Amino acid sequence: KNQVEQSPQSLIILEGKNCTLQCNYTVSPFSNLRWYKQDTGRGPVSLTIMTFSENTKSNGRYTATLDADTKQSSLHITASQLSDSASYICVVSLGSYQKVTFGTGTKLQVIP
Amino acid sequence: DTGVSQNPRHKITKRGQNVTFRCDPISEHNRLYWYRQTLGQGPEFLTYFQNEAQLEKSRLLSDRFSAERPKGSFSTLEIQRTEQGDSAMYLCASSLDRGSSYNSPLHFGNGTRLTVT
Numbered sequence A: 001k002n003q004v005e006q007s008p009q010s011l012i013i014l015e016g017k018n019c020t021l022q023c024n025y026t027v028s029p030f031s032n033l034r035w036y037k038q039d040t041g042r043g044p045v046s047l048t049i050m051t052f053s054e055n056t057k058s059n060g061r062y063t064a065t066l067d068a069d070t071k072q073s074s075l076h077i078t079a080s081q082l083s084d085s086a087s088y089i090c091v092v093s094l095g096s097y098q099k100v101t102f103g104t105g106t107k108l109q110v111i112p
Numbered sequence B: 001d002t003g004v005s006q007n008p009r010h011k012i013t014k015r016g017q018n019v020t021f022r023c024d025p026i027s028e029h030n031r032l033y034w035y036r037q038t039l040g041q042g043p044e045f046l047t048y049f050q051n052e053a054q055l056e057k058s059r060l061l062s063d064r065f066s067a068e069r070p071k072g073s074f075s076t077l078e079i080q081r082t083e084q085g086d087s088a089m090y091l092c093a094s095s096l097d098r099g100s101s102y103n104s105p106l107h108f109g110n111g112t113r114l115t116v117t
Helices: none
Strands: A004-007 A010-014 A019-025 A030-038 A045-051 A056-059 A062-067 A072-077 A086-094 A099-102 A106-111 B005-007 B010-013 B019-024 B031-037 B044-050 B053-057 B065-068 B075-079 B088-095 B112-116
Touching: A004 A086, A010 A019, A019 A030, A019 A086, A019 A106, A030 A062, A030 A072, A045 A056, A045 A062, A045 A072, A072 A086, A099 B044, B005 B088, B010 B019, B019 B088, B019 B112, B031 B075, B044 B065, B075 B088
Parallel strands: A010 A106, B010 B112
Antiparallel strands: A004 A019, A019 A072, A030 A045, A030 A086, A056 A062, A062 A072, A086 A099, A086 A106, B005 B019, B019 B075, B031 B044, B031 B088, B044 B053, B065 B075, B088 B112
């Protein structure tokens, strides 16, 4: 069973709208959580990193939140653009040697 | 371009053939990872190197798979006697590890897409 679950599996939104992607994890011990963006046919690219003590972090139009008590994270995308169409993958790292567990991703499609 | 480079981008092979993929990480990165990704799924960990030492291998990495990083720089992933189930995107990533207190992001290449017919 995957220890990092993402929802929704896929999402279609209109250009300019906001959206929120969810990530629930059971991975332990927790080191950090990252969100990656993966365009079709390309490797994932890191958007944000959050450690145990951080609650929120922004990177431009992307804002990630983390609740370490409930083991939930979200990625909020503001004023979506067509170029935001991609898969968004939540990645949780364990311990000190950076063993990572990937979620299955949310496939976002932004339409005009 | 100083990112992670993978070659070839695409490989089509017949079942039973051997294939080898190459990954050139970011030059100062001491860690190198191999992942496999199938359609609609997140990447699955295969193995990783700290410099030239292979420190961990996933149970997904059967005896037909072997990875090397002979000089602690580039790495190769070889699949022997390929099977149709090996068809996937093989991703390489690298990172700079400075100890447990520093969490360097993984920098991914664009992958090698393998199709076994």
